[in-house]
Amino acid sequence: xxxxxxxxxxEDTQQIGMELASNAKAGxxxxxxxxxxxxxxxxxxxxxxxxxxxxxVTSPTFTIINExxxxxxxxxxxxxxxxxxxELFQTGFEEYLHExxxxxxxxxxxxxxxLKNIPHWEIKIExxxxxxxxxxxxxxDGVK
Ligand SMILES: Nc1ncnc2c1ncn2[C@@H]1O[C@H](COP(=O)(O)OP(=O)(O)OP(=O)(O)O)[C@@H](O)[C@H]1O
Ligand SMILES: [Mg+2]
Numbered sequence: 001x002x003x004x005x006x007x008x009x010x011e012d013t014q015q016i017g018m019e020l021a022s023n024a025k026a027g028x029x030x031x032x033x034x035x036x037x038x039x040x041x042x043x044x045x046x047x048x049x050x051x052x053x054x055x056x057v058t059s060p061t062f063t064i065i066n067e068x069x070x071x072x073x074x075x076x077x078x079x080x081x082x083x084x085x086x087e088l089f090q091t092g093f094e095e096y097l098h099e100x101x102x103x104x105x106x107x108x109x110x111x112x113x114x115l116k117n118i119p120h121w122e123i124k125i126e127x128x129x130x131x132x133x134x135x136x137x138x139x140x141d142g143v144k
Contacts, residue, residue: 005135013039013125016135017046020121026072026100031108031115031140034125039133040106043125044076047104059106064091073101080107088114118142 007013020030020043030047032040041059048057051070060066060078068074075096082088088110096103097118108115122138 001139003137005137007039007133007135008131010039010042013042013133013135014046014049017043017048018050020123020137021047021050021102024072024102026102027098029097029103029115029118029120030105030123031111031120032104032106032123032125033108034123034133035127038125038127039135040125041078043123043135044074044104044106047102048074048076051102065093065096073099075099075101075103076106077104078106079110082107082110085110085113115140116142 005016007016032043034040045057048068048070051072051074053068053070053074055068057068057076060076061080064077066076068076079088093111094114105111119142120140122140124136126134128134
């Protein structure tokens with residue numbers, strides 16, 4: 001399954017995040033691809049809004065993993081600064097993949113070998129111009 005969205009503002013992207021979260025089940029994993037400033041964190045802000053997270057969502061670039069209490073737990077990861085499988089292991093990343101919450105991962109490339117074994121949603125945000133983005137959502141069933 002593949003769905004394509006168009007966004008022309010940060011608000012649009014948040015709205016798409018809200019829609020994705022409203023359809024998400026506990027245990028769902030979203031891998032967010034897209035270059036710096038594409039809108040990955042903006043999408044997660046929308047997800048948090050839909051899940052009624054009271055706190056403001058901030059980028060976990062340095063903390064690696066932020067956990068938010070919403071209608072379902074939201075685990076927001078940013079693996080940008082992770083450089084090796086060993087470092088990734090130390091974050092406890094794999095255990096989060098089995099949590100009964102919603103897991104969203106920015107910069108998931110370093111975790112690809114783990115992700116390819118499990119069902120997840122691949123989200124690609126492409127920058128078209130200053131404000132325009134295409135956002136594609138693809139179901140990855142994890143079958144090798
Ligand atoms: N259509 C759009 N969707 C989302 N953000 C947009 C859009 N148009 C412009 N922006 C701007 O782009 C920036 C996106 O920032 P955001 O932190 O969400 O990116 P990111 O993909 O998480 O980047 P990083 O890789 O640094 O974590 C914001 O400043 C936002 O206002
Ligand atoms: Mg970000």
